Amino acid sequence: MCGYWAAAPALALGLAVCGALPAAGQMGKPSQAPQQTKDGQTAPAEKPPVSKEEEDAYKAFFALTGQQNTEVISQGEGFLSKYPTSRYRSSVYSRLVTAYLNTKQPAQVVATGEKAIAENPDNVDVLALVSTVIPRTVDPRSLDADQKLGEAEKFARHAIEVINNVPKPEGATDEQFAAAKNEKLGLAHYGLGLVNYMRGNSAASVEELDQASKLDPTPDPLLFYLLGAGDMKLQKYPDAQAAFEHCAQAQWDPQWQGRCKQGAQEAKAKQAAAAPAKP
Numbered sequence: 001m002c003g004y005w006a007a008a009p010a011l012a013l014g015l016a017v018c019g020a021l022p023a024a025g026q027m028g029k030p031s032q033a034p035q036q037t038k039d040g041q042t043a044p045a046e047k048p049p050v051s052k053e054e055e056d057a058y059k060a061f062f063a064l065t066g067q068q069n070t071e072v073i074s075q076g077e078g079f080l081s082k083y084p085t086s087r088y089r090s091s092v093y094s095r096l097v098t099a100y101l102n103t104k105q106p107a108q109v110v111a112t113g114e115k116a117i118a119e120n121p122d123n124v125d126v127l128a129l130v131s132t133v134i135p136r137t138v139d140p141r142s143l144d145a146d147q148k149l150g151e152a153e154k155f156a157r158h159a160i161e162v163i164n165n166v167p168k169p170e171g172a173t174d175e176q177f178a179a180a181k182n183e184k185l186g187l188a189h190y191g192l193g194l195v196n197y198m199r200g201n202s203a204a205s206v207e208e209l210d211q212a213s214k215l216d217p218t219p220d221p222l223l224f225y226l227l228g229a230g231d232m233k234l235q236k237y238p239d240a241q242a243a244f245e246h247c248a249q250a251q252w253d254p255q256w257q258g259r260c261k262q263g264a265q266e267a268k269a270k271q272a273a274a275a276p277a278k279p
Contacts, residue, residue, distance in 0.1 A: 050087065058088050062095070072099040090119035097126055101133070109133045117155070124159045124166075128184050131156035131191025135198045149195050156191035159184065179217070186216025190223060197226055206230040221250035221260075228263050237271035 076096045093116035100108040113130035134152035168177045193208035209227040213219045224247035231240035248260035
């Protein structure tokens with residue numbers, strides 16, 4: 001991942017969104033509802049007409065830079081309010097998800113992400129991202145915890161399914177395509193790791209987090225903390241020490257760095273205690 005942000009009712013997670021995967025997961029897919037023909041077959045829906053005013057508003061919205069998050073949110077929500085049936089609402093929702101992420105509003109990330117997914121169920125960027133944000137909003141003691149974690153798991157697994165079937169776009173090299181796919185796959189596996197962490201399934205969580213760390217070129221430092229915590233529960237002390245040392249060396253929240261250093265020391269001590277005595 002290309003950065004992180006912390007703020008979480010349930011987990012203080014780091015996260016960032018880099019480039020979008022093209023083709024099936026492309027964020028800018030226009031919204032269209034399928035229609036039935038007389039013979040019962042599905043026909044392409046007619047695109048809603050676009051006025052010059054709407055077109056200009058859409059162009060102005062996407063002219064905003066990635067640093068203008070407040071303006072993106074204001075203009076995006078205003079656009080959707082003014083043009084609720086716009087063919088562009090899918091891509092507007094998708095960009096709003098990123099803006100809410102960057103302004104540390106996880107509840108809005110989830111709510112807007114669900115709308116984006118309803119418009120485009122194969123939007124891998126939003127599917128993977130939301131699967132990592134939902135677990136941080138979950139109180140494990142709440143009555144709907146299992147339902148929310150199940151939704152996050154569904155999003156992550158569907159993202160993986162779609163990514164693995166995305167055709168390589170024309171003009172992209174094999175290396176570029178593999179890198180884009182791996183980044184998104186890493187995010188989706190991270191989501192599954194977080195879901196299993198919240199469920200208390202250490203073995204499944206470690207498996208998914210380990211896979212995410214190998215796929216994503218710049219993993220979230222917190223991934224390694226959670227990986228270390230899971231390895232400790234599984235009594236895999238050398239692996240836990242390595243994971244904790246990784247997150248301790250990352251440039252991120254000093255408090256979490258301290259926890260990572262303490263975890264590495266505890267894992268080292270546990271490993272020493274478990275080692276057979278020399279004759």
